[in-house]
Structures are given as C-alpha cells and as structure tokens.
Amino acid sequence: MSSEFKITCPVCKVERSTSKANYVFHTKKGGTGKCKSCYLTERNNSEQNKRNFVNGKPVKKHPYYHVWRNMIRRCYDPKIHNYKNYGGRGIAICDEWKSSKLFLQWVDSNGEIPAGYELDRRNNNGNYEPSNCRFVPPAVNSQNRRSTKLTPDQVVEIRRLNARGELLMDEAVKKYSVTHKTLLAVIQKRTWKNIKESCQ
Structure with a gap:
C-alpha cells in the first residue's frame, strides 16, 4: 500500500495510510474519512441500530x-x-x-x-x-399440552392408590380416560418423573 495516500480520521484524529481508491472515495466521493473503529462505534450507537440490539448483542x-x-x-x-x-x-x-x-x-x-x-x-x-x-x-x-389426559394431582392419586394396593386397573383406565399402557408408565414412574416423592 502506497504511503502517499493518507487520511486523518475526523473523530480520533489518527492518520492512516490507505489505497488510492479508498483515498478518492473519502476525499472526493462523499466518504466520511472515518477509520473503521470510529465508523463501527458510530454505527452501533445509532438509534436505528440500537433497535436491533439486546444487551449489546x-x-x-x-x-x-x-x-x-x-x-x-x-x-x-x-x-x-x-x-x-x-x-x-x-x-x-x-x-x-x-x-x-x-x-x-x-x-x-x-x-x-x-x-x-x-x-x-x-x-x-x-x-x-x-x-x-x-x-x-x-x-x-x-x-401442559391439550392432548395430555392426566393432571399432576391425578398422577399423585394414582401412585398413592397403587402404593396402598387399592388401585383397580380397569376402573382406573375408565376413570382417568387413559390406556393401560399409560397407567403402567405412571405407576412405574417412566413418565411424570418430575412429580416428587414428597407429593405422595
């Protein structure tokens, strides 16, 4: 890069060497002359750009x-x-x-x-x-989906009845409108794992 083409940034006042094309752009074709650092800082602080940032990102x-x-x-x-x-x-x-x-x-x-x-x-x-x-x-x-048949309270109730030996599978299937497979998964804690033991 030839050193004869130099531009002084109007913001930070630092002189820098540049290409002939860049020199012509900034001195004769409407360029601001700002260095890359000052240009980016100004752009990022602009009101329009701030609308596109959240916590600096x-x-x-x-x-x-x-x-x-x-x-x-x-x-x-x-x-x-x-x-x-x-x-x-x-x-x-x-x-x-x-x-x-x-x-x-x-x-x-x-x-x-x-x-x-x-x-x-x-x-x-x-x-x-x-x-x-x-x-x-x-x-x-x-x-929490609409397709979910059971509520957390019902899960607790099912497990409590099962622990007491009072859960009748066929009756529970009808009462809770679930399949035998779903009921077993609840009892065996393969589903609803987030229901704590202390809730039972």
Whole structure:
C-alpha cells in the first residue's frame, strides 16, 4: 500500500495510510474519512441500530431469537404445520412481544435459563404474553399440552392408590380416560418423573 495516500480520521484524529481508491472515495466521493473503529462505534450507537440490539448483542444472534420467530410463525403463518394448534384456534401474541427486541428483553429479565428449558404457557388456551408464559423443562411443557389426559394431582392419586394396593386397573383406565399402557408408565414412574416423592 502506497504511503502517499493518507487520511486523518475526523473523530480520533489518527492518520492512516490507505489505497488510492479508498483515498478518492473519502476525499472526493462523499466518504466520511472515518477509520473503521470510529465508523463501527458510530454505527452501533445509532438509534436505528440500537433497535436491533439486546444487551449489546444483535437481536438475530440472541440464543432465544429462534424461539420468538417460531412463536410468531405458529400464531400467524397458516402454512406452518402446527398453525392449527395455535393461530388456527385463536392463540395470539401480545402487541409487546410482536417486537423481537422486547420479547428478548423479557427473556433476559428471567435471568439465566437452564439449558434445554422451553417456553410454556401456563394456561394452554391463553395467549403468549408475560403473565402467561414461563420457561420449564421439556417434561413439564409436554404435560401442559391439550392432548395430555392426566393432571399432576391425578398422577399423585394414582401412585398413592397403587402404593396402598387399592388401585383397580380397569376402573382406573375408565376413570382417568387413559390406556393401560399409560397407567403402567405412571405407576412405574417412566413418565411424570418430575412429580416428587414428597407429593405422595
């Protein structure tokens, strides 16, 4: 690089050598003359760019950005296979969370989220909004689906009756509207593992 082409950054006042093309751009074709460091600092501090950052990181590189994107698609994109279980039955997203930045700020406000935890709605028929959402282990999330037949209280009751020798399988299958296979899985604790022994 020839040293005859030099530019002084108007911000930090540091002189730097540059190529002829760069020199012409900055001195004759509207370039600002700013060095890369000052240019990036100014760009990142701009109001427009701040809207795309959360806690100093680009929104799209946030670890939960995909959670927001999938939430939007489930509720508003009829082409998505599970739209019928969300937007198709009236599940919506609060106005605040239609902004990825505001949703991700809420995520960060929850502190460190354990690896593998999933976004869950407390009321499965309710909307996606701060008062109805939380992060839970996959097992808890799956137990909160509409397709789940049992409740935590029923699981405790089944195990308690079984421990006392009072559980009649055929009657329990009818009472709880589950299959023999599901009932055995509950009794043998192959499912609902998060129900603690102390609850029984």
